[in-house]
Amino acid sequence: MVYCLIILLFAVGLYGVVSQRNVIKVVISLVIMEHALNLLLVVLGYGKGGAAPIRVPGESPAALASRAVDPFPQAMVLTAIVIGLGVTVLMVAIALRLYQRYGTYDIAEMRRLRG
Amino acid sequence: MADLNLLPLAVAIPLAAAFLVPLVPKKSRALANAIALLASVGLAAVVLYLLGRSGSYAVGGWKAPVGIELRLDGLSWLMLAVVAGVSLCIVLYATRYMDHYTARGKFYALFFLMIAGMCGVVITGDLFNMYVFLEIAAIASYALVAFGCEAEELEASFKYAVLGSIASSFVLLALALLYGRFGTVNLTQLAGKIGSASEGAKPLITFAKVLLFVGFGLKAALVPFHAWLPDAHPSAPAPVSAMLSGLLIKTIGVYALVRLAFTVFGLTAGDKVSVALMTLAALSILAGNVLALAQWDFKRLLAYSSIAQIGYVVLGIGLATPLGVAAGLFHLVNHSVFKSLLFLNAGAVEQATGTRRLDEMGGLRERMPVTGATSMVASMSIAGVPPFSGFFSKLLVIVACVQATSVGPIRYVFALVAVVGSVITLAYLLKVQRHGFFGKLRDKWRDVREAPFMMSSAMVLLAVACLALSLLWLPGVRELILDPARKVLVP
Numbered sequence: 001m002v003y004c005l006i007i008l009l010f011a012v013g014l015y016g017v018v019s020q021r022n023v024i025k026v027v028i029s030l031v032i033m034e035h036a037l038n039l040l041l042v043v044l045g046y047g048k049g050g051a052a053p054i055r056v057p058g059e060s061p062a063a064l065a066s067r068a069v070d071p072f073p074q075a076m077v078l079t080a081i082v083i084g085l086g087v088t089v090l091m092v093a094i095a096l097r098l099y100q101r102y103g104t105y106d107i108a109e110m111r112r113l114r115g
Numbered sequence: 116m117a118d119l120n121l122l123p124l125a126v127a128i129p130l131a132a133a134f135l136v137p138l139v140p141k142k143s144r145a146l147a148n149a150i151a152l153l154a155s156v157g158l159a160a161v162v163l164y165l166l167g168r169s170g171s172y173a174v175g176g177w178k179a180p181v182g183i184e185l186r187l188d189g190l191s192w193l194m195l196a197v198v199a200g201v202s203l204c205i206v207l208y209a210t211r212y213m214d215h216y217t218a219r220g221k222f223y224a225l226f227f228l229m230i231a232g233m234c235g236v237v238i239t240g241d242l243f244n245m246y247v248f249l250e251i252a253a254i255a256s257y258a259l260v261a262f263g264c265e266a267e268e269l270e271a272s273f274k275y276a277v278l279g280s281i282a283s284s285f286v287l288l289a290l291a292l293l294y295g296r297f298g299t300v301n302l303t304q305l306a307g308k309i310g311s312a313s314e315g316a317k318p319l320i321t322f323a324k325v326l327l328f329v330g331f332g333l334k335a336a337l338v339p340f341h342a343w344l345p346d347a348h349p350s351a352p353a354p355v356s357a358m359l360s361g362l363l364i365k366t367i368g369v370y371a372l373v374r375l376a377f378t379v380f381g382l383t384a385g386d387k388v389s390v391a392l393m394t395l396a397a398l399s400i401l402a403g404n405v406l407a408l409a410q411w412d413f414k415r416l417l418a419y420s421s422i423a424q425i426g427y428v429v430l431g432i433g434l435a436t437p438l439g440v441a442a443g444l445f446h447l448v449n450h451s452v453f454k455s456l457l458f459l460n461a462g463a464v465e466q467a468t469g470t471r472r473l474d475e476m477g478g479l480r481e482r483m484p485v486t487g488a489t490s491m492v493a494s495m496s497i498a499g500v501p502p503f504s505g506f507f508s509k510l511l512v513i514v515a516c517v518q519a520t521s522v523g524p525i526r527y528v529f530a531l532v533a534v535v536g537s538v539i540t541l542a543y544l545l546k547v548q549r550h551g552f553f554g555k556l557r558d559k560w561r562d563v564r565e566a567p568f569m570m571s572s573a574m575v576l577l578a579v580a581c582l583a584l585s586l587l588w589l590p591g592v593r594e595l596i597l598d599p600a601r602k603v604l605v606p
Contacts, residue, residue: 017281023273026277034284037288044291044295076243087250087283090257090276091257091276094257094261094269101265101266102266
């Protein structure tokens with residue numbers, strides 16, 4: 001079920017990046033794509049009814065692994081979110097500068113480069 | 116391993132420089148330049164110290180599956196050496212070139228972040244860190260392309276950032292799928308688990324392969340994925356163009372692609388992936404060269420030429436025969452030297468005359484003898500004229516193509532494309548020389564001055580390297596540098 005949502009989100013994002021002409025909407029589509037992936041990473045580590053991966057004293061690693069969720073994808077997803085934030089901020093900044101230069105957000109009208 | 120204790124410095128030195136330089140007050144240019152040069156020299160020294168060593172280093176003493184693992188082998192060392200050597204020359208050049216930009220601190224910060232990212236990609240031992248370092252290098256490069264904040268630069272940077280982010284998403288998706296199935300992102304462990312994977316896991320592995328292929332193909336600008344490169348590379352300031360074309364597409368594109376294809380997915384000669392790689396490479400050679408021929412903008416011409424030359428590198432490595440891989444790596448090293456040199460030449464000309472149009476130049480050799488001579492060396496090298504390094508690597512790629520019997524008769528097509536490609540390369544570089552540096556000096560360029568000493572010396576250093584790198588194939592030198600790198604991929 002969640003996997004279907006992820007595929008849908010990713011597809012919506014990818015479609016948006018390809019089809020949208022507004023610079024800001026392109027950025028938003030990229031963000032949707034990123035979040036689909038973040039969701040996928042979290043879901044991968046989740047086991048049904050899993051507890052927070054905190055080891056109580058005396059518990060063996062194997063026993064912990066059997067009752068807790070996998071903490072590793074959570075660490076990865078935090079990093080991925082921060083990276084996504086960096087990209088988004090940079091792209092919004094470029095989009096604003098583009099608006100100052102061209103007076104439009106429409107990528108079809110930004111055509112100084114060709115050849 | 117005790118003797119690898121200096122390995123993390125390859126990332127730490129540029130990272131430290133990236134955060135130190137912006138702290139320097141704006142007025143003390145000399146101090147900022149000194150820090151930048153010192154960091155580059157330091158990086159080069161660390162890389163020299165690491166020559167011939169190999170093994171893995173556990174960051175903070177945490178062993179591989181839990182902690183962060185850095186790995187060094189012949190291939191990573193070769194890439195590290197290329198990054199350190201070329202970036203040292205480029206920093207030398209940038210100390211004077213960046214004089215007419217205001218934000219020197221910010222430039223160096225982004226520049227060194229990019230170097231740190233590239234070094235990280237090369238020495239990391241797991242897929243997730245590779246993704247993180249790749250993003251560090253990529254984000255810094257998006258910002259550097261937009262550095263001048265002119266309309267064209269912003270447009271190019273936006274295009275580059277969108278395609279780059281899509282590529283990164285594909286890489287991350289592949290990573291998530293592989294982790295979900297195999298429970299590890301460590302390259303060595305992943306390779307073992309994929310090697311012994313059951314029949315049911317095959318479709319997933321193929322899907323991940325395709326995603327990684329597209330992702331890193333976009334970063335390496337192989338032909339159907341190349342649209343961003345001819346905009347992004349020429350728009351940036353000259354030292355950045357040199358970094359992007361000379362190093363970035365190779366480390367985060369070709370190196371990552373090759374490392375995963377060979378080490379993790381076990382690419383062998385005659386494999387479908389290998390044929391796919393070579394087909395794209397042949398397309399890149401043709402398309403890049405033909406499009407370069409039609410260009411009148413000096414830097415744009417060079418950018419298209421980069422697509423073609425990356426084609427040679429991938430063609431050689433994609434053969435997956437010992438000779439092919441060695442020739443591909445040899446061409447990779449050569450290309451990073453002569454393409455950076457040509458971009459620096461273009462920058463020197465642009466700074467002196469204010470134009471990048473070849474049809475407006477002419478006779479500049481008289482006024483700019485150093486730039487003229489070094490660009491001549493680089494052009495001859497890239498076009499494959501004998502005593503220069505490019506000749507040997509291209510010849511070896513072609514010979515390797517013909518000898519690769521496991522590929523089937525299509526290998527003759529690839530060899531033919533490579534030969535035709537190098538003829539076209541010669542044609543457009545003669546165009547550069549003919550219109551830019553030879554011919555009659557125009558009146559308006561009478562007062563053009565040669566580039567300052569620091570810039571000229573950087574260009575001379577790279578030109579000497581163009582000649583000296585021919586020696587890499589000599590027995591004795593080859594065993595020291597190219598062979599260990601080749602053995603990592605093909606025994």
